[in-house]
Amino acid sequence: MQLTPRKIKLAAGNDTLAIEWSDGHVSSYPYRYLRDKCPCASCTGAEVPTGAVASPFPMFGNKPLKPERAELVGRYALQIFWNDNHSTGIYSFEYLRECCPCGECAVRRPVEDSAPGAA
């Protein structure tokens, strides 16, 4: 069996989502980072028409990004419902663990094109 979360905290403070894993490791994901990592088709480049496109001008009263709720998908993934109505991303546990932003996990990852959380 693969690693699975034991506890998922949507609001772990400082705009982060925290996961405590079955091996004891704790991952802490900034909301923005997690949203940038959304694995859904439209976020990963497929041309999917979306109903409400987020305003490109953040100064026009955009609410701060946060997950409103989350649901388990089968035995293997987490679906996050963001407060801007985006919810198509299914984050598999394997993927979440792979993109854990902590220093210890980051050194094990191959170098990425853009630094995580740079936006």
Place this chain on the structure above:
Amino acid sequence: MKISPQDVLNALKAVEDPDLHRDIVSLGFVKDLEVGDGRVSFTIQLTTPACPVKDQLAAAARQAVAALGVADVQVRMTSQVMTPMREKNPLIPQVKNTVAVASGKGGVGKSTVAANLAVALMRTGAKVGLMDTDVYGPSVPMLMGGSTAPHVVEGKIEPPVEYGIKIISMAYFLPKNEAVIWRGPMLHKTIQQFLGEVRWGELDYLLMDMPPGTGDIQLSLSQTIPLTGAVIVSTPQDLALTVASKAIAMFQKLNVPILGIVENMSYYLCPQCGHREDIFGHGGARDAANKLGFPFLGEIPLDVNVRIQSDSGKPVALDDTTPHGKAFQDIAGALAAQISVVNYQVGPEITIE
């Protein structure tokens, strides 16, 4: 010598469940212990009525207590099927275990194995349902005989019951010679309706006959409910096993436990001369299971009676005095044992705050 209930429990701690590798006392199997003058009685509550070592456990427990010098030992055997500790299933809350019967390649006998395992589990006293998720090529209603159709009661589908097994299949909703010609999203909707809009009621095991492959239906099912596990059916030939390993890879990716591998069409025994012909090779599925580290649940030889009875809607597992009926009974027992093992292994609950 006076014997205390604690003495009896200590003695019973020597009796171990061979599948769970723990003693029956710490597993909580021992119930209703009564200790009287020269007599002891208790109940052993197993995790499945299909337990393959039921008699063995009863004998071992009786012997362990008799060794204390108790003349009259009464052992009652009951069972209470467990449900995985972690997952709650809002769609089908009264179904304790959901098991996908899958393969890579088509034509290896998934539906026949699923139908017969359902019958074999039912015959041990378990409450069983059989869901035909093969929307394009539904075959369960034919295998299970009967001609009752599902009907709607209070907004939910009441599934037909054949041989005590609740069944749902796309075949019930289609005129005989029509085909389902759908794209993925329709399949997804159907799977959700088969789960949430069918009155399954309380079930110990809901077996799901899967279509071949690793596509829409497999993914929908694995996303819609937390499956207890999957059984892989394969013929012994390399071609089938190679494709079966794709199905295994898919379930591993989706974190669905592999409960074991069944070898179908294992060999052919000529009824005329008794000569055995290994048509598809033999033992390939066992070797693959050993290599991959999954339980091998058993083998079913190729036999014309299996085909005749399947086509006429009388699964061979209805009669376990026949070699094939016995084979399915043994496989069902091994499967039920693996389900119990998985249910004990499943880790702590995932909480979302």
